[in-house]
């Protein structure tokens with residue numbers, strides 16, 4: 610298995626990490642759960658928009674989620690009739 614290259618954390622990189630973390634202060638967050646096993650995959654902040662692709666750490670399935678359809682920690686599906 611190919612290993613990720615080690616990254617040296619400089620002061621500039623650490624400042625960027627802290628800046629991004631500070632940008633989430635006061636925002637509500639909710640869990641995005643795996644479509645296949647309901648394992649908590651990702652936390653989404655209330656200002657998140659669009660689609661997210663995530664690989665489940667428990668079952669290994671990859672799935673794409675539309676953040677707009679994910680509410681209250683569960684993914685709700687809308688049935689469409691053709």
Ligand SMILES: [Zn+2]
Nearest residue numbers: 643646665668
């Ligand atoms: Zn899963």
